[in-house]
Structure formats: structure tokens, C-alpha cells
Amino acid sequence: MIDTPSDLVDQVTRALAEDVGTGDITAALVPADRSARATVITRESAVLCGRPWFDATFRQLSREVRIDWQADEGAKLAPGALLCRLSGPARAILTGERTALNFLQTLSATATVTRGFVEAVAGTACEILDTRKTLPGLRTAQKYATRVGGGRNHRTGLFDAVLIKENHIAAAGSITAAIRAARGLTKVTVEVEVEDLAGLAEALAARPDMILLDDFSLEDLRAAVALNRAHGRPVKLEASGGIQLDNVRAIALTGVDVISVGSLTKHVRAVDLSMRFETQ
16 A cells, blocks of 8 residues: 555645635535435546545545545546445535545546556666656645556655756756765765766766766667666666657666656646536
């Protein structure tokens, strides 16, 4: 089982606050004692993700809402598949519908895209990583969805690992100086981004924990892997930049250790889900 983030409840609370505000004035048209039943289906193929957020949404509105899931977290869904059945106070189900579906369709989107990339590199030794290119306020949720999709999380934020990029190198004076400064300041993982083989050679000499190969061609990626293996103390290599489903396997086959893909969380197209109320 994949651990849910510690701020899940807070995410749901904020989402409900921005939608419900001072109260759902439309749901108030329904008698307070009215019960309802509903089902949620998907209109397209997807990987299900976000059940804990869906559950937490209705839990905050009414403990009387019952949710009977018909599909597991991480399950592959065909178009028309039934995800769950709901029953309970009609007002609570009506009020929570949009917020619950927003979480479910967004996180399922990230998990679905991630699963596609993971399957594309299956059989290689390469792993798919996410990035910090996430929806504001939903980083931990999307990184959870990446794991559900079979990918692995890169650093969570600016606080848990060092990633020295072009502007950091320019400010520090060189790749070597930037890595040396990072080693003197922290004990966490130190990664540096390089843009060519000369930069890679300098980085290897400075001995970071990981090197990001930014927008390298396939030929240069293979050369980078060979140079790294020939080095006395090889490090993990990450490929990034221009990663698509149609080229990710070729990149993985160059021998890099990991591939980071910003589109897992950045280019989100929500999965098409629908909640349908049943007549009483």
C-alpha cells in the first residue's frame, strides 16, 4: 500500500472551502432529510487514483455518506467502468460531488500518464521520475499519484535535495565551485545539471551524487553513460528534457539510470469521470 501524504486532509479542507464558501445554496433546495444514491463511472480508459481524497471529501461533509468502491486504487479502468456507489444524505453528496471528482479526475490523470511511461520502459533498468512541475498546493497529491502509476518521486521540494542548475553554476562561478559549496553546506543528495559532455567530465571530477543530462541527444547520452562507467567512481545519471512517450524507451536503452518527466504532473488533462444520481 502506498502511503498518503500528511497534508491530505488540509488539501480537502481548502478545496471544500473555496467551493462551498458560506454554504451550498443550490443543495439547500433539497429537503434536509432527503437521501440519495449515486454512481461514479469513467468515460475513458484510466488508472484509478485519488480514492483517499474522494473519501475525505464526503467524510468532512457528512459521516453518513457511504462509499462502496468497485475498483482498487491503481487499477486499470476501461471506458464505462464503475468506480464506486454512494448513498446517504442528498445534500452532502450534491455538495461534495465536484470537489471529490476534481481530486479523482486530476490524480487519475497523473497516474494514467505515469503508467504509460513506466510501461514504455519496461524491461530496462531505467526508472521514471516526476519533477517539481506540479499544480500549486497539490504537490504531495500529484507525487502520490506518480507512485500509484508506478513511477518514483524525485525531490519533494527545495529543502530535501540539492539540484544545481545553470543559474546556480553561473552564480557560483563553475560546476566544481557549486558542488564544493553544496558539500560544505549540507549532507543531503547533491545533483548537478550539465548541458554537454565537457560539463559532465567536470562534474564527474567534482563527485556529486547524481548528474542530470539536460537535452542530450541519444548519441551524447550513450557517450555520457560510457564516460561515467569509465570513471573511477561512477554516479547515477538522469536524463531530462524533451521526454515523450515515443522516445522514452530509446532514451532508457542508452543506459541512463533514471528519466525525469515534467509532463506527468504539468500537462494534466483530467480523466473524464461522471457521477450519476439514481432516482429514489
